[in-house]
Structures are given as C-alpha cells and as structure tokens.
Amino acid sequence: MKWNEHTTGQRIKLLRGALTQEELAEGAGLSVATVRKAEQGRGQVSLPSLLRLAHALGTDVSVIVGQQAPRRAMLADDRLTLRALSRTVHDTAAGIGTEREPVEFAADLVAGWDAYRAGRVGVAGQFATSCVRDAATALANAPEDRRMAAHGTLADAFRLSAYVANQLGARDLAYAAIGHAADQARQGGDPRREASVASGRSWIYLRDARLDDAEHTATLSYTSIEPSYGDRDPLLLATYGWHVTFAAVVAARQGNPTTADDLLSQGSAVAARLGRDVMVNGTAFGPASVTAQAIGIAVSTGKAGKALQLAAGLHDSSALHQAARNRLQLDIALAQCDTKQYDTCLDTLLTVCTEHPEWVRHQTLPGVIAQRAGHATTSRSRKIAKIIGATLA
Incomplete structure (x- = not known):
C-alpha cells in the first residue's frame, strides 16, 4: 500500500514503530488519550498537536497527513x-x-x-x-x-x-x-541582513517543530535591530516591524498568546507609523502584512471568528507577494473550517490549490485543512487531494 493510501491514524502508528503510545505522548507533551484518538481517527487533531507529534516522531507534519512519504517523496x-x-x-x-x-x-x-x-x-x-x-x-x-x-x-x-x-x-x-x-x-x-538570516533560521526551526529554538531566534532577530524613538528610516522601521511581527507568529505557535499579542501590537505600531507598505528585500511590510499575520495568529490561538473579522476588513492585499497571499488564504480557509463553514472552506482551499499548485505541494497546511473539512463535499475533496498528493482520511 502506498503511504498516502493509509489513514492518518495508521501513518502515526507506523511512524511510532516500537514506541508505546505512552512514550509518544510523553515525547510530544500530549495526553495518551490524544495520541490514542489520533491513531484511531476519532475526531479532529489540532495543528499544534500534529506539530508536537511530528517533532516527537522525528518527521514532518506533511508525512503524517500523507502529503509526503517518510523519505520525503517529491x-x-x-x-x-x-x-x-x-x-x-x-x-x-x-x-x-x-x-x-x-x-x-x-x-x-x-x-x-x-x-x-x-x-x-x-x-x-x-x-x-x-x-x-x-x-x-x-x-x-x-x-x-x-x-x-x-x-x-x-x-x-x-x-x-x-x-x-x-x-x-x-x-x-x-x-x-x-x-x-x-x-x-x-x-x-550588515545588522539588517544578520537579522534576516536569524529570522530565516527561526522559520526553519518552526517547520521542524523546534518551537523553543524558533521563539528564541526570532527574538534575537528583532531585538538586534530595534530602532530608537527618533529613527525615521523607513527601511529600518519596516525591517524591524517585519521581524517583530514574525516573532509574534512564532509566539502564537508556541502557545504564548499574551506574548504574541504584545509583539503584534509593536508591529502594528510600526506599520501605523509608516502609514504604507514598504518593500524590504522584496518583501512588503506595513498595514496589510500586519493584518495578514494577525489573521494567522488569531487562527493559531483558537480565535477563528476574530480571524474572519480581520479578513473581512482587509480590502487590499495587493502589497503582499503571491506566496504571502496564498498563505493568507490558507489561514482564512482554516478559520472557516474551525467555524464549521466546511463548504466555504473547501471553496477557498480549492481556489489556492488550483491557481498555485506548485506552491501548495510544498505546504503542510492544505492537507490538514482538507482532512478536517474533507467530509463536506466529496468532489471538491477529491480535486484537492489530487493536487496536494494526499489521501483525506
């Protein structure tokens, strides 16, 4: 049987190997009941729980959901x-x-x-x-x-x-x-370039489920270039704003909503001070990018309704580069799923998958969303599964 033909629960069990459910639960920082539920396919497993399971199993979430084989088929x-x-x-x-x-x-x-x-x-x-x-x-x-x-x-x-x-x-x-x-x-x-590299390392840690390292490195990235009150250089302000906002994303994934809100407020203040989106190394920072990140943070901290409210107020995302707009749509789809708008969620997800299949193939979130909402409309689920290469079970 091909890897993506197994259910998610079967894949977790296969990856667990000789580990007991108790040992996996301890390594992932989850309850045994959560591990048992995941393996038996009872109910939905949250993205933070999937991240913790992936870390404990030494693999990627995309392997658990069947989007990639254990040896990272491509x-x-x-x-x-x-x-x-x-x-x-x-x-x-x-x-x-x-x-x-x-x-x-x-x-x-x-x-x-x-x-x-x-x-x-x-x-x-x-x-x-x-x-x-x-x-x-x-x-x-x-x-x-x-x-x-x-x-x-x-x-x-x-x-x-x-x-x-x-x-x-x-x-x-x-x-x-x-x-x-x-x-x-x-x-x-160049301190700004060093900050960008530190932020990049934090992102790698984040995808590797090394959340403590991701948070620590993200903090280093923005504190190393924190501007003084009198600094007016838009490039410096935009660089700092981008890094502090990304640190808010990491804090939210780490399960620290208070820290995430504080960092997001700092990023919002910088964006308001700029008053427009400023390009830094090909990436825009300003009101639109802060709102996009705020939507993702709201979703990851369990505030799906707030995420959808923010999305409704974001009338112009053209300042964001295409990959950022794609990610924004995934966050919106996840919020729609969390509020049980399953058909709408699949519509949003299918649009991203259809228009940007190459980008979607390398993302974990589409498989997670599709699995959680996939029972709503079989035809759309099949189309999504074909694009991302995962079995939605």
Whole structure:
C-alpha cells in the first residue's frame, strides 16, 4: 500500500514503530488519550498537536497527513533541483568550484527571490544553485574594498537556498545553508541582513517543530535591530516591524498568546507609523502584512471568528507577494473550517490549490485543512487531494 493510501491514524502508528503510545505522548507533551484518538481517527487533531507529534516522531507534519512519504517523496524535477542545490551549497562552503571567471548574476538573484515569493519553489532552487556558485566566485575575486558587499550577496544566495530546501523538506540542507548565510552575513557587517538570516533560521526551526529554538531566534532577530524613538528610516522601521511581527507568529505557535499579542501590537505600531507598505528585500511590510499575520495568529490561538473579522476588513492585499497571499488564504480557509463553514472552506482551499499548485505541494497546511473539512463535499475533496498528493482520511 502506498503511504498516502493509509489513514492518518495508521501513518502515526507506523511512524511510532516500537514506541508505546505512552512514550509518544510523553515525547510530544500530549495526553495518551490524544495520541490514542489520533491513531484511531476519532475526531479532529489540532495543528499544534500534529506539530508536537511530528517533532516527537522525528518527521514532518506533511508525512503524517500523507502529503509526503517518510523519505520525503517529491517530483523528479524537484529531486534533481534539490540534488544540484545540495551539491553546490556544500561544495561552495568548502571552497570548491570558485576557480573560474566571475560572471554577472545580480539579476538572477533578484529573479530567484521573485520566483520564491511567487510560490515557484523549483524555479527559485534553480536560480539559487547558480547564484551561490556565482556569488562565491565573485567573493573570491573581489578587491578588498568590495569584499564586505560580496559577503552580503553570498549570504543572500545561501539564505535563498535555505528557504528552498526548507520548502522541499530537506531540513539538513536548510540548516547547513542558513548556517553559511549567517557566517557570510557576519563578515558582511550588515545588522539588517544578520537579522534576516536569524529570522530565516527561526522559520526553519518552526517547520521542524523546534518551537523553543524558533521563539528564541526570532527574538534575537528583532531585538538586534530595534530602532530608537527618533529613527525615521523607513527601511529600518519596516525591517524591524517585519521581524517583530514574525516573532509574534512564532509566539502564537508556541502557545504564548499574551506574548504574541504584545509583539503584534509593536508591529502594528510600526506599520501605523509608516502609514504604507514598504518593500524590504522584496518583501512588503506595513498595514496589510500586519493584518495578514494577525489573521494567522488569531487562527493559531483558537480565535477563528476574530480571524474572519480581520479578513473581512482587509480590502487590499495587493502589497503582499503571491506566496504571502496564498498563505493568507490558507489561514482564512482554516478559520472557516474551525467555524464549521466546511463548504466555504473547501471553496477557498480549492481556489489556492488550483491557481498555485506548485506552491501548495510544498505546504503542510492544505492537507490538514482538507482532512478536517474533507467530509463536506466529496468532489471538491477529491480535486484537492489530487493536487496536494494526499489521501483525506
């Protein structure tokens, strides 16, 4: 039987192996009753509980819901992209492959980030592969007065590689690439870039269910660049606002709603001070992005009604890049599911899946939402299951 043909409960039991239910419950910080309910398929298992089970089982939530096999099955093109990216990241970090003539690659790095933010992860990985190699070559040939800038550019290429690897489920490569990005950012001497790398590491921790590490690192990312009261530089304010708002997301996932609300208030204050969405490294921060994150936080803290109210008030999300808009729609779908609007939820989810299938394939949340609402409309559920590659049982 294929992995995605098992029920979620069967997959948890298979992953548990020799562990007892009591041992799994202790490792996940859950009750034995919750583990038993999950394995027997009785009722719905919350996303925080799935994250804790994934962490205790040493796997990804997408494996538990059947979207990916335990060895992280993926399309052939993604597998080839990942293999090339891994080889380049590791070789470049070892100083291999830079003995050649430098080439112009700035436009490719921009294109790589644009592809990533548009949800085209495979394309972003192809750009990242060439940009890491080309940025390392540029650094090796840079005159002394250009070396710090070259370190910064290589940090950006490594960070893009880390993000692609994280989306593709290659956690070891993601950790390696973000580590190389941190080293290059330090040598580049740019605190804002270092904060971005720290925030990226926090996101990797978050997807790996290392919630304590995610929260600690997210805190470092925004406190290291906290502006003074008199600072008016919009780029600095936007960078700080983005990182403090992301830290609010991490705190919410960690189960600290008070901390999340406090950090979100700080982000909202910065957004109000800016009065508009400001682009920072290709990502917008401002009123729209804060509201989008507030919706996600409301959902993860069990306030689905509040999330839908916030969504109704967000009339213009055009400042957000495509991947951020996709994630916003997933949060709205989850809120609709939590308020038992199952058909509406599936409509929202099916729209995202149909319009952006490549991005959806690398996300865990669509499978979770579809499983919880899948009994509402069989035809829509089947379409969603086909796109995301999961059995909704």
